[in-house]
Amino acid sequence: MRSIQRRLSLGLISVMVVVGVALAQTSLWLFEAGLQRYLEAGLRNDAENLLVALVRAAGGVQLDEQRLSPAYQRPFSGHYFRIDFDDTHWRSRSLWDQELPRLPEIGLKGNLQLGPEGQQLLVLRADYKRYGRLISISVAQDYTPVRESFRLMRRIGLILGLAALLLVLILQRVTVRRALRPLETAREQIAQLQQGQRSQLDTQVPLELEPLVAQINHLLAHTEDSLKRSRNALGNLGHALKTPLAVLLSAASSEALKDHPELSKLLRDQLEQVQQRLNRELNRARLAGETLPGALFDCEKELPGLLATLTMIHGEHLDLSYHVPPGLQLPWDREDLLELLGNLLDTA
Structure with a gap:
């Protein structure tokens, strides 16, 4: 184009x-x-x-x-x-x-x-x-x-006209670059959105860009609201399934299935896998918080919360600590890395 x-x-x-x-x-x-x-x-x-x-x-x-x-x-x-x-x-x-x-x-x-x-x-x-x-x-x-x-006036006029045209083009180029600078600022802010460094674009923009920025901010707010509702729905579903899973695990270990040990073991294994999966998803939703997806993983900001959550789940007898360089940010998705570290430490 x-x-x-x-x-x-x-x-x-x-x-x-x-x-x-x-x-x-x-x-x-x-x-x-x-x-x-x-x-x-x-x-x-x-x-x-x-x-x-x-x-x-x-x-x-x-x-x-x-x-x-x-x-x-x-x-x-x-x-x-x-x-x-x-x-x-x-x-x-x-x-x-x-x-x-x-x-x-x-x-x-x-x-x-x-x-x-x-x-x-x-x-x-x-x-x-x-x-x-x-x-x-x-x-x-x-x-x-x-x-x-x-004829001399025409030649002089032609030279002056070309010089004036060149000067106007230079001034026009400078003016257009200055006029388009807010677009470059908006592009940088969108990159910051992708990295999780901001939640919306600045609204202090030229009048011509206000509808675009307002639409993007509206889309971001709608996306964030949808993610919050999804996390809440996931949490509610997980808590609602905990009790039926516990009943099923208890039933799989009941006296009624003593005559069918293989069936009892199969039911317990499958139900335990479902329960582990459910706990991982609940932990992921709890650890992700309200941050938009795509954010970089800030070690100094995220690790204390992750370790505190694991300590709360598994007891105060655990001594969890970390050592990272100041300002370290890993170029991976925040939620994915939280899930990976959470599962790794939970298994350990």
């Missing part, structure tokens, strides 16, 4: 990649749209300045070059214009031997056109009426540096 950590990491990566790409593309698109609107205002201002540079002369309309920006005089400067009126058109010296195409419609050309020296141009066409003539002015600006800046 796939781990929770891996599933959370994959889900987080997917969400962050989708959201990050969408936000990055949307942000760049909005930024570029705003920048183009800003550049459009500058291009419209350049077109109006070119319109002002048109003056009336003896030969007709002329362009006063003294009013032109020096950028229009320098070849491939990134600033270009084209003026169309009647059947004539003028172009800036910055175009050199290139032509700036005339846009079919007025306004800003969204799709960039290839200009001189492989430049990508942002072109604006504006139509005016001056000196009784319809004049169309197209101005353009090199958009290549802006595009290069966007």
